Structures are given as structure tokens and as C-alpha cells.
């Protein structure tokens with residue numbers, strides 16, 4: 229079977245969040261199973277030279293959208309057994325940021341159209357195209373609206389994966405024809421329209437053959453008002469094609485037994501070595517390790533849906549107890565500032581890193597005792613799974629993929645792999661943080677069992693990749 233996986237980011241080339249991790253690991257697993265899966269990405273100027281140097285130029289074509297006929301260079305790279313295609317156009321992708329540019333709509337319309345236009349030129353006719361999030365949501369749209377009478381494209385099926393319904397690609401109706409090259413007919417009949425505006429995610433939901441999201445619980449949640457971000461009605465109409473499959477993590481890349489980034493390697497059998505990572509991390513962060521207090525890590529994009537308002541509400545209560553807190557992330561100014569100020573106020577307890585660093589992240593996964601993820605919504609969440617792999621116990625709100633992967637500790641039965649709370653309420657969160665800290669400090673055996681259960685959870689891609697494949701096959 230031939231699959232084209234289309235994404236706006238992909239580790240190790242370019243990554244801002246969880247989508248980059250998924251695109252960098254799911255195709256590998258599907259390839260290992262034995263299918264011909266290839267990946268397409270924009271050739272951003274920020275991709276490292278070491279990769280660019282190895283890319284092979286195939287050819288250039290013109291991609292037409294409305295009156296614009298844009299240059300499109302096609303590059304190919306074989307990397308770790310996968311064929312990657314990179315779409316080159318410096319006007320669109322030689323930028324400081326990969327998202328958040330004034331013309332994102334036009335940039336990703338170009339990319340989506342290019343993904344289809346390159347196919348005859350790379351001699352690859354996929355059975356299925358798997359797109360991800362709104363940035364590639366126009367792929368099924370162009371396929372159905374522009375290519376319906378083209379024999380080459382006739383049998384291609386599309387899967388649209390929603391990684392986060394909060395980002396939909398919403399634009400003013402004025403640019404429909406000019407920028408997106410879509411006839412107003414499809415606006416007035418509601419296909420690409422939501423609340424009077426162009427909505428790319430909605431169009432992708434309507435026109436894809438299958439709509440997926442990244443956990444079973446999130447697939448249910450987004451059909452409700454609270455989580456649906458205004459698209460719940462349309463997901464209910466298309467409920468028969470909506471499926472939730474939990475993401476996995478790359479068990480080779482995230483492996484405390486082999487990880488070169490961490491201070492001391494360890495496994496579930498040599499858990500005593502984890503403490504070296506804690507010491508190393510504290511030292512690196514300028515925090516002392518004389519007294520053994522729990523270290524809580526937060527590794528997150530610093531945006532509202534990550535539940536940072538809950539932390540803000542009880543921040544002083546958390547920080548004034550016997551804990552240390554290490555924060556790593558970037559995002560909205562308000563939250564960056566909140567954590568910078570917290571470090572100023574509690575310099576011996578808090579260490580804030582406004583950055584994006586795989587290296588520090590891994591040191592934190594290995595060196596913290598707990599990872600806090602109080603998300604308001606969390607389609608899947610990857611950090612909690614990585615934390616568990618490193619024996620770091622997650623404290624999460626019961627939503628989306630957090631609910632599907634973290635089960636609360638029940639001491640009597642010796643079950644559970646973390647601490648959870650249900651309501652989006654700061655004091656409920658505080659209560660479970662205190663419970664976790666209490667057990668860490670006073671019930672060492674329970675804590676050790678908990679760590680072991682975390683480390684033996686199978687959150688690898690093995691099961692999920694097969695489920696993806698079953699979905700692809702069901703479309704043929």
C-alpha cells in the first residue's frame with residue numbers, strides 16, 4: 229500500500245510541538261510494518277544545513293492558485309529508511325517563524341496544492357493521503373474540488389488527523405477566490421464556511437474520507453460544546469467517519485537506557501540511578517539538592533489550554549511548600565512572565581527556562597520526580613507518556629489523551645500510574661499535587677511501585693501504527 233503523509237512539521241527537521249513528534253515517528257513504524265509511506269514537508273529555511281546538504285533536487289514545477297503561478301522546487305531526502313519530499317519556495321518558507329506569519333493562509337494553501345501537484349512528478353501515486361491539522365487541510369479540499377475529473381487523482385483517499393481543534397485556519401471570506409482559489413459556491417453551500425468565515429478545518433472534515441484524532445476520549449469530547457470550538461455540530465454530522473487513535477511515542481528515541489542527553493542512564497532494574505539525574509538537573513538549574521524534596525517539572529507550550537491558569541491561581545501555595553519546580557517552555561507572554569516572576573520570588577525553589585530545548589527536556593524527564601499537566605483540553609499529550617517512560621510520575625487533569633493514558637493510583641490494589649483530578653479547578657489540582665508529594669516523601673515503597681508501573685507502560689507506537697494502517701486499508 230502507498231501512503232503519503234503530509235505535515236507542516238516533523239522531527240528531526242523542524243518541530244514546534246506534538247505534531248512534529250508524531251510525524252517524526254508514526255511513518256517509521258508504518259514503514260517497519262512493510263508499507264510504502266513517504267512524508268512531505270515545506271523546506272523551511274530554519275531546517276539545519278546538515279539535512280539540507282543531503283537533499284537531492286528532483287525538479288521544479290509551477291503551482292497555480294488563482295492568478296498566482298508559484299515556483300515549487302522538489303527536493304528528496306532518504307533519512308532513516310523513509311523518503312521525505314521537501315517543497316521549496318523561499319518567498320513562503322524563508323521566514324523567521326514557521327507559523328504566525330501574516331500570510332499563513334496563502335503559504336499553506338500553496339503547500340497543500342503543491343503536495344498534490346508534485347505527485348505525477350515524483351512518480352508516486354498514493355492510495356491514501358494522511359493530512360494533519362488545518363495547515364494541510366486544503367489537500368482533501370483541492371483533491372475533491374480541483375482534481376475530481378483528473379484520472380491520475382481519481383482513486384486517492386484522504387484521512388485528516390486533528391491534533392488540536394483549537395487551531396482551525398479561519399479567514400475572511402474576501403480571500404476565498406483570490407488566495408485559496410475556491411469558488412464562492414463552496415462557501416455559500418457551507419462546505420468551507422463556518423460562522424460566516426472561511427474555515428479550513430471544517431472544509432477538511434467535510435471533504436475527507438476519514439477524520440481522525442489523537443485519542444479516543446478527545447474524539448468524544450470534540451463532539452461537545454465545551455471542547456468542540458464551534459465545530460462540534462459538524463463533527464456530529466460526520467460522526468460516522470470520526471475515529472480516535474492514541475498517539476504513541478518513539479521508544480528508541482525516548483529511552484533512559486540509551487539516552488545520551490541524560491546524566492546517568494538507567495532502566496526499571498537500575499532505578500536507583502535516576503537520582504543522579506535529579507542531582508545533575510538541580511545543579512544545572514542552580515537549585516540545591518541537600519534535602520530530598522520532590523521536583524515537579526512542567527514541559528509545555530505556555531498557552532492557555534495547557535491549564536496554566538490553574539497553576540497561576542495556586543502558584544504561591546505550591547511554591548511555598550517543600551518542593552522544587554522546573555519549567556521549560558515558550559508561548560504567550562503572560563505565562564512566560566508568570567514563570568519568570570515566580571523564579572524571582574522563589575529563587576531557591578523555582579527554575580524557569582523560556583526556551584525550546586530537546587536536551588533540557590530530556591534531562592527533565594529523567595531528573596524530575598513528577599510532571600504536571602493540568603490541561604484544560606489535551607487531544608493526546610505526549611509529555612506524560614515520555615515522563616512515564618523515564619519513571620517520572622504524571623499529575624494530570626482527566627481529559628483527552630491524559631485520561632486515556634494516566635490512571636490514578638489506588639494504593640489498596642497497587643494499581644495506577646499517576647495522579648489525576650477531574651474538574652478544571654485549581655484546588656482540586658493542588659490537592660492531588662499535595663497527595664503526590666506526601667506519598668513521595670512518606671511512602672517510598674508505594675512511590676517506587678508507581679515509578680515501575682510508569683516505566684512498564686507500553687506507550688510505543690506498536691499498537692497504534694497498526695490501527696492507523698487498518699483505517700487506511702478500510703478506505704480502499
Ligand code: GLC
Nearest residue numbers: 246247391442607608609610
Ligand atoms: C497537539 C495536541 C497534543 C497532541 C499533539 C500530537 O500538539 O495539543 O495533545 O499530543 O498535537 O498529536
